Amino acid sequence: MAxxxxxxxxxxxxxxxxxxxxxxxxxxNNGAILLAHYKTEAKIKKLIALGSISxxxxxxxxxxxxxxxxxxxxKDVVVAYKRDRGETDVDATSxxxxxxxxxxxxxxxxxxxWYVSDHGGKFVLLTKEMTKR
Numbered sequence: 510m511a512x513x514x515x516x517x518x519x520x521x522x523x524x525x526x527x528x529x530x531x532x533x534x535x536x537x538n539n540g541a542i543l544l545a546h547y548k549t550e551a552k553i554k555k556l557i558a559l560g561s562i563s564x565x566x567x568x569x570x571x572x573x574x575x576x577x578x579x580x581x582x583x584k585d586v587v588v589a590y591k592r593d594r595g596e597t598d599v600d601a602t603s604x605x606x607x608x609x610x611x612x613x614x615x616x617x618x619x620x621x622x623w624y625v626s627d628h629g630g631k632f633v634l635l636t637k638e639m640t641k642r
Contacts, residue, residue: 511531517615
């Protein structure tokens with residue numbers, strides 16, 4: 510069963526972009542990956558540029574020459590619907606102030622920090638302790 514989530518980034522002006530992630534959205538997986546591997550705005554923007562994803566992984570894209578597809582993904586590379594399966598209408602959505610996606614877990618990168626919302630609750634700072642539960 511999927512644990513759906515969203516991943517969002519907000520800029521200094523208060524607008525932002527959100528993508529959907531289908532699998533493993535709980536803090537011990539997606540939260541841990543975001544904290545450990547998505548620390549820079551540049552890398553997060555590359556992730557968001559993929560549009561909606563099937564699963565979050567440590568690397569945004571395969572290295573040149575590596576074979577990666579939806580059906581045969583590399584274990585450490587994000588699986589994206591558009592890039593890896595050719596889907597359309599999966600681009601990131603825009604928002605103002607706060608994303609309103611409301612999946613099981615929603616992640617928000619703002620001011621250099623990750624926040625999480627659990628089942629539509631208030632966004633709170635995502636900590637390493639939360640990823641160990």
